[in-house]
Amino acid sequence: KALCEFEHGARKMRCAADEVLLATGTVPNTAGMGLEEAGVRLTRAGYIRTTPRLETSVQGVWAAGDVTGQSALETVAAKQGAVVAMNALQKTRVTIQYDRVPHAVFTNPQVAGVGLTEAEALRRGRTCDCRVIDMRRVPKALTVGDTRGILKMVRDAKTDRILGVHIVSPIAADMIHAATYALRGRFTVEDVIDTVHTFPTFSEALKQAAESFRHDMRHMSCCIE
Numbered sequence: 134k135a136l137c138e139f140e141h142g143a144r145k146m147r148c149a150a151d152e153v154l155l156a157t158g159t160v161p162n163t164a165g166m167g168l169e170e171a172g173v174r175l176t177r178a179g180y181i182r183t184t185p186r187l188e189t190s191v192q193g194v195w196a197a198g199d200v201t202g203q204s205a206l207e208t209v210a211a212k213q214g215a216v217v218a219m220n221a222l223q224k225t226r227v228t229i230q231y232d233r234v235p236h237a238v239f240t241n242p243q244v245a246g247v248g249l250t251e252a253e254a255l256r257r258g259r260t261c262d263c264r265v266i267d268m269r270r271v272p273k274a275l276t277v278g279d280t281r282g283i284l285k286m287v288r289d290a291k292t293d294r295i296l297g298v299h300i301v302s303p304i305a306a307d308m309i310h311a312a313t314y315a316l317r318g319r320f321t322v323e324d325v326i327d328t329v330h331t332f333p334t335f336s337e338a339l340k341q342a343a344e345s346f347r348h349d350m351r352h353m354s355c356c357i358e
Contacts, residue, residue, distance in 0.1 A: 185228040186220045235313045237306035242281045245305035247313045248297030262290040264345040266338045273333040286342035293321040322346050
């Protein structure tokens, strides 16, 4: 067993683990390419600076992929490539809304998220409100005998609009897509509540989280519509 000691806010914590993964991030491979000599500006960390349309500081020179310093995901790189092609060749003004791009870590259980975290929402001055649903309250999780995890929903308390959803679950990477569509559609909590869900599924946790803004879920039926 490996013993890990870490800080969570002002608290010092420790836990035991079978393996320790040091996820230290990535660095851009831009050194020695002559980009700055060509007038292409870089960030202090070495990423290529771009406009929201992914054009660099040199007109007609574009960048896509991890080298832009955005989400280091294959899906984002592919989308950026398509956006660059449209903007460069068709003279469009397409951009990517990165805060609506889902991400997942394929641990066991999986971790996935889309949109703002509670801390990010507060830093942006949003009046955020959050609810957490334990997977032990989800009938499907009980049925398959794996109740590990939670689902956390972040909403704007003034507009009722969903700002983010974050999940720990054996199938969090699959569950996060429903939340992604909700964010892209600018759903409110009421929109999710008003949507009829399939029973029993893990994704019901999304509706339960929305319902918990209106009711005490301890006194609600598991499949109430």
